[in-house]
Amino acid sequence: MKPEKGKTVVGFAGLGVMGHSMAGHIMRGGYDLLVYNRSKAKALDMLTQGAVWKDDIHSLAEKSDVVITMVGFPADVEEVYLGERGLLAGARPGTVLIDMTTSSPDLAARIAAAGAEKGVPVLDAPVSGGDRGAREGTLSIMVGGDETVFNDMMPLFSLLGKNVVFQGGPGSGQHTKMANQIAIASNMMGVCEALAYSKKAGLDPEKVLSSISGGAAGSWSLSNLAPRILAGDFAPGFFVKHFIKDMKIALDEAERMGMDAAGLKKAFEQYGKVAALGLENEGTQALYKLYGD
Structure with missing residues (x-):
């Protein structure tokens, strides 16, 4: 599934120092954007610009064609993806999940395996470039997972970074x-x-x-x-x-x-x-x- 402007619904979870800018690039790139963050206050400016708020991660997954996450720690990633009301519990088969958090390679591989059982492709795609790279859309993006899915997601990755490289199977981005x-x-x-x-x-x-x-x-x-x-x-x-x-x-x-x-x-x-x-x-x-x- 290749993202299409005006048709593909992108969910974004984690509107921190970097995630806020990254989500903004997706919205300005012409995609319908759903957002979730633990603190709704960080999303208010995006909501005034047309993003739609979802009350939890499960409902974000239910209504999205692609979900991008940018959270804090591996424990957060595990809860967001593998929790009882997490992304994999809510995602429809064919939904693509992209974790851009820096996390554990082993966890990335486990999440990808759990996604494969549901027909939900998962990419691990951590970034480098800091707040400036996020603001300017010039991040380096290191991606692990299925190469065909990676190629399909390039229209989204290209909004966020200038150096986007497929590294190999699940966990390779994190390594x-x-x-x-x-x-x-x-x-x-x-x-x-x-x-x-x-x-x-x-x-x-x-x-x-x-x-x-x-x-x-x-x-x-x-x-x-x-x-x-x-x-x-x-x-x-x-x-x-x-x-x-x-x-x-x-x-x-x-x-x-x-x-x-x-x-x-x-x-x-x-x-x-x-x-x-x-x-x-x-x-x-x-x-x-x-x-x-």
Whole structure:
């Protein structure tokens, strides 16, 4: 089933920092949009623009041809999909479910298997790019599941991201996101340490950033989060608490595969210290606060 503007009804659950922007792209892309969120207040502006509110996840599934979810933690994903009144309980055969939450690869595979028994295809499609990527529709999207279903859903994915790659069977999208988070984890330590070092050396951190961001040290985090750090902006494009959740999943998977992820272990330890300071609801750039000024 390929989505058609004006005909396909898309349900969206999870209107947080990223989900709100993503759902908006779907609606502005010409699709009828149904929404559900634990807090209805976050949906009010979308309702004034034509989205339709559903009171629970089950009724969202019943009335949708495609459902996209962007929730918080694996436990939330499990409840939303596999709960007694969850998506799989409400979805009609042929409905496509797409989980864009960063979650457990094993859970993604279990949900896909449960969906297959009902004739409901499920894709795991976590994203990278933060709040800015969500706002601008430039997310990187890593997709696992059935490749034919993936190809059918490209009209929707193309509204949300610019780098959309099919990675393999169920759970492959989540495994790819774990690789993404492992790369970011060590990089964020480097970004924060570089800025702290430049200050302690008596340099102008803005000038340092202009020099190193365009060279071999360049990265998305250096270009996008370092300027926020220097501006004292620690608002969440991606929450510390969610990054800790992702790193824990990646550590568990690495251990299961017999891999010693030393950089990831250190970053997990450092972000634990950030959370202990009561900063779990700030952005990942709050790691800089461990170094002080």
